[in-house]
Amino acid sequence: MxxxxxxxxxxxxxxxxxxxxxxxxxxxxxxxxxxxxxxxxxxxxxxxxxxxxxxxxxxxxxxxxxxxxxxxxxxxxxxxxxxxxxxxxxxxxxxxxxxxxxxxxxxxxxxMPQPYDVMTGPGEREIVALPDGSKITLNGNTKIALDHKRPRYARLVGGEALFTVVHQQNDPFVVDTADVRLVDAGTEFNVIRTADALDVTVSEGLVIYNPDRENVSLPAGKRLYRPAAKNRVTVSTIAIEQVGSWRTGRLSFAGETLGEVAAALDRNLPVSIAVSPDIAGRPFSGVIQLDGDGQQNIEPIAAVLGVQAKKTGKGWILIGDDAVP
Structure with missing residues (x-):
């Protein structure tokens, strides 16, 4: 604190x-x-x-x-x-x-010239306004590293953040996360970094993924996904209105694992959400709409996911239908 x-x-x-x-x-x-x-x-x-x-x-x-x-x-x-x-x-x-x-x-x-971190807890949101007019909106359970000496740079340590960047032709905004570099060309984009994957979605402008290596261009309406266990990335199409939709409580998934779904719920809710290793790799596609206060019962969400929810001392854990709650 x-x-x-x-x-x-x-x-x-x-x-x-x-x-x-x-x-x-x-x-x-x-x-x-x-x-x-x-x-x-x-x-x-x-x-x-x-x-x-x-x-x-x-x-x-x-x-x-x-x-x-x-x-x-x-x-x-x-x-x-x-x-x-x-x-x-x-x-x-x-x-x-x-x-x-x-x-x-x-x-x-x-x-102030030294690097500093901005962190959020479960269910918390934080907007960081940068000197150039850009802003970073942090979802829950997120940590970014910033530096007053480098106002056009951020490092996403973990979690999820939406970057709304003011374009500067000769000074692109750079986001590093793990071994990945994202270079902006005046845009708005969402980045998720978890232990399981990297997920980048673009709603405006252009983002370049690893310009010195793969050099993958991501215009508006594109999504780049890379599982943590692989170096190969997948680029697909995404509806622009889905980018950063977590700000309104709408969580959209297209083939993500239940482990990633649980991580998303954990970021957006003020309670801990875990998942049993037995079902963590199961894919899910669909939309989950969270209540405004984020305090709703997890069991209806579990039903949408086709699993059960068990109350724990710290929060909830998602388990398979055949498991004993």
């Missing part, structure tokens, strides 16, 4: 710097970030408060020095009196002073 709070604080600092710029125009992305988690707004206000406090401190120090110390004027210099800043938040002097704000208030900015 502390690590996630630190990530939110880092994001708030970045947003404070951006929103103070005179040409800032990404208000929609900023609003999405604020609404994604109630803690975002609290963190943002705390950073703004630190800016104000530093502003007062800076003015006080400047005045004190001018009152106590008078330096002789060099004969070959012309002294220019600095202008008073009309808005005290401008004491930040852009990103440099913002770094001082964080260093004074919480010691965060010194950590």
């Amino acid at each position: 502390a690590e996630k709070d630190n990530d939110i604080r880092d994001q708030a600092v970045a947003w404070v710097i951006r929103t103070q710029a005179a040409d800032f125009a990404k208000w929609e992305e900023f609003t999405l970030w604020l609404e994604a988690d109630h803690r975002h707004n609290l963190a943002y206000e705390k950073v703004l408060s630190a800016v104000d406090n530093l502003s007062d401190l800076t003015v006080s120090i400047t005045q004190a020095k001018s009152e106590k110390t008078v330096f002789p004027k060099p004969a070959n210099d012309e002294y220019i009196t600095p202008e008073r800043l009309p808005n005290r938040r401008r004491v930040m002097f852009g990103a440099i002073a913002a770094s001082l704000v964080v260093a004074v208030s919480a010691g965060v900015w010194t950590q």
Whole structure:
């Protein structure tokens, strides 16, 4: 929890710097970030408060020095009196002073250039707004690694994430996961990485799979699937509206194993969902619509899958029809 709070604080600092710029125009992305988690707004206000406090401190120090110390004027210099800043938040002097704000208030900015992780628990969602206007929507049980020095890069450690990327011709957005590199050409795409498989679906633009090796182009409406045990990939067609449909509680499957189905349920529900090894490899095709609050009984879902659901101490486990519940 502390690590996630630190990530939110880092994001708030970045947003404070951006929103103070005179040409800032990404208000929609900023609003999405604020609404994604109630803690975002609290963190943002705390950073703004630190800016104000530093502003007062800076003015006080400047005045004190001018009152106590008078330096002789060099004969070959012309002294220019600095202008008073009309808005005290401008004491930040852009990103440099913002770094001082964080260093004074919480010691965060010194950590910002370092890589950092964003994680979600079961059934949690998180929207990460990036400085270029791109955003990453994390499903439950997901972890990504980001770096303030590389704002156009992300590493999906595990789970599921939807990437909505602002296109930059000379600076493509790169997503690494396991031994795979995905390069975007201005697009929206969904990536699932589990122990069983890699699943990439594209709803807009173009994604290139391993451009230095296989160099597979995935335009909108295409899906790339690679089982973990194989290097061979399969490319198929997918309805665009299915890409990232988990955000509305609609889970679509086309021949995935019950192990992968259980992993999807585990990401989207606030309870643990496991599957018996005896049926984990069984394929399933169909659609599962989750309730709005994600608290529904798992047994009806198990019936759709043609299996049974057994309650456990941590959640549920899917078992075969012939197993004893």
